[in-house]
Amino acid sequence: MxxxxxxxxxxxxxxxxxxxxxxxxxxxxxxxxxxxxxxxxxxxxxxxxxxxxxxxxxxxxxxxxxxxxxxxxxxxxxxxxxxxxxxxxxxxxxxxxxxxxxxxxxxxxxxxxxxxxxxxxxxxxxxxxxxxxxxxxxxxxxxxxxxxxxxxxxxxxxxxxxxxxxxxxxxxxxxxxxxxxxxxxxxxxxxxxxxxxxxxxxxxxxxxxxxxxxxxxTRDPNLFADVQYSTSKTVPRIPDHGPWYYQQIxxxxxxxxxxxxxxxxxxxLERLKTYVTKRRKLAYRYDELLADLPFHTPWQNPDTESAWHIYIIRFNLEEIEPNRRKVFDFLRQQGIGVNVHYIPVHTQPYYRKIGFDWGMFPSAEKYYWEAITLPLFPTMTKETQNQVVNALKKIAHKIDRMAHK
CATH class of the missing domain: 3.40.640.10 (Type I PLP-dependent aspartate aminotransferase-like (Major domain))
Known part of the structure; x- marks a missing residue:
């Protein structure tokens, strides 16, 4: 996988x-x-x-x-x-x-x-x-x-x-x-x-x-609170604090x-620049290889240079088969460890209990139903990336056939 x-x-x-x-x-x-x-x-x-x-x-x-x-x-x-x-x-x-x-x-x-x-x-x-x-x-x-x-x-x-x-x-x-x-x-x-x-x-x-x-x-004397002298008869009134002393403030x-x-x-951290460069090249290669397929590839704001932690594509599958779940399952069966990032937080059971629900943030919810995260990591080879793209091409072919029925 x-x-x-x-x-x-x-x-x-x-x-x-x-x-x-x-x-x-x-x-x-x-x-x-x-x-x-x-x-x-x-x-x-x-x-x-x-x-x-x-x-x-x-x-x-x-x-x-x-x-x-x-x-x-x-x-x-x-x-x-x-x-x-x-x-x-x-x-x-x-x-x-x-x-x-x-x-x-x-x-x-x-x-x-x-x-x-x-x-x-x-x-x-x-x-x-x-x-x-x-x-x-x-x-x-x-x-x-x-x-x-x-x-x-x-x-x-x-x-x-x-x-x-x-x-x-x-x-x-x-x-x-x-x-x-x-x-x-x-x-x-x-x-x-x-x-x-x-x-x-x-x-x-x-x-x-x-x-x-x-x-x-803290052990920093500059941060110590004022010394509180004891009024107990069994404790020295003036504390004899040494280098072991600390305060919880x-x-x-x-x-x-x-x-x-x-x-x-x-x-x-010494390899950060190398890692990001490799991720960026892989992301751009995904852009090129997926350009003619019926998927939405990530749009980049010209003010930014992404670190490319993850690469997400979106499917426009509202009117045709297969749905996102079928796409996900097919890719997993092909040995492609896709994932979904993220389930909208406001739809989680805990957050629904405190007043949130489906329908409150429509752009986030539409994104969730369409998004799949593709493999992307610095040691990924072109051959491995081709395997991912070839699996997506099979899906694209099926989408094309369904659209023309």
Missing amino acids: IPYGRQEITEADIEAVVEVLRSDLITQGSKVPEFERAVTQQVSAKHAVATNSATSALHLACRTLGVGPGDRVWTSPITFVASANCALYCGAQVDFVDIDPNTYNMSVQALEAKLDAAERTGTLPKVVIPVHMCGQSCEMQEIGELAWRYGFFVLEDASHAIGGYYQQKPVGNCHYSDITVFSFHPVKIITTAEGGMAVTNNPGLAQQMELLRSHGI DLGYNYRMTDIQAALGLKQ
Whole structure:
């Protein structure tokens, strides 16, 4: 079975991990800060906070931006559920903005209309989370301008997009946002096995995310709360604190990345440009090979250079057979490990229980019924890609015959 995504682990990756395993510190050592610095240099951001997953990074970002009960957070319905769940973890209300049918990203027009209506009813969001679907950046300048006008924070979910560019600048530079989050899951552009990272240009936001990442505990005397002297007769009134001393000054989490993961991430990051270049060439080759077939290939905004995490085609199968399920099953039977990204979040049972339902975001739902994710990964060969395309040609031939009956 050809998978839709696959990591590449080299001998250099393995050696880097083994080196950490043989060292004195396999967590909370030097590799995580080193990985953070390397990512900031790659994406032109000033600060980075590595985490054990992108979900954790999204949660930390929401907490740091002050999201809590009574607040509203908006995101795209076409994303993994974590993009919405991170707000619910904070006790906030979640809502969605329908997608642009060309890019599959949050529609700027739909966002502006929804913000205008929310302003009249006093229900503006505190945070908007645009999702860079497939690795293609959202229209961040327009979203940033709306943030300035309506007064909300922008948290970019760039889980798909490290190595991508917007307006000739790397995704993650945070020029139009407050925080950007990346994912290092194995099927993403680079991997740390599991892992994520939040980047920002705001030192205060970075400091707070670092604090919350590790239980809300600090050893930095500059961050200590005022000393509370004891009134107990059995405890010294003036504490005799030494170098072991720490304080918990907030309620945080254990969201740390290990040095083992960071070592892998550092070696993978060295190949980021190579990986994205290979993905881009494969995507362009799909465009060429599928050009004459009855499928919609991905449209690219000229302001963007996608990182090409995934390659999605859409079928116009409203009037003819086979339907999307039959196409999916046929491709799987041919050894093509296609997938679907994503089931609209608002249609999930949990979200229907809190008030959402089918029919609320029609562009997202239409996209879902038509979309299939094709295999795309850096080690994919032309021969493997030809196998995928030849299977699609068989489907196209059947569609053509059905259309002419």
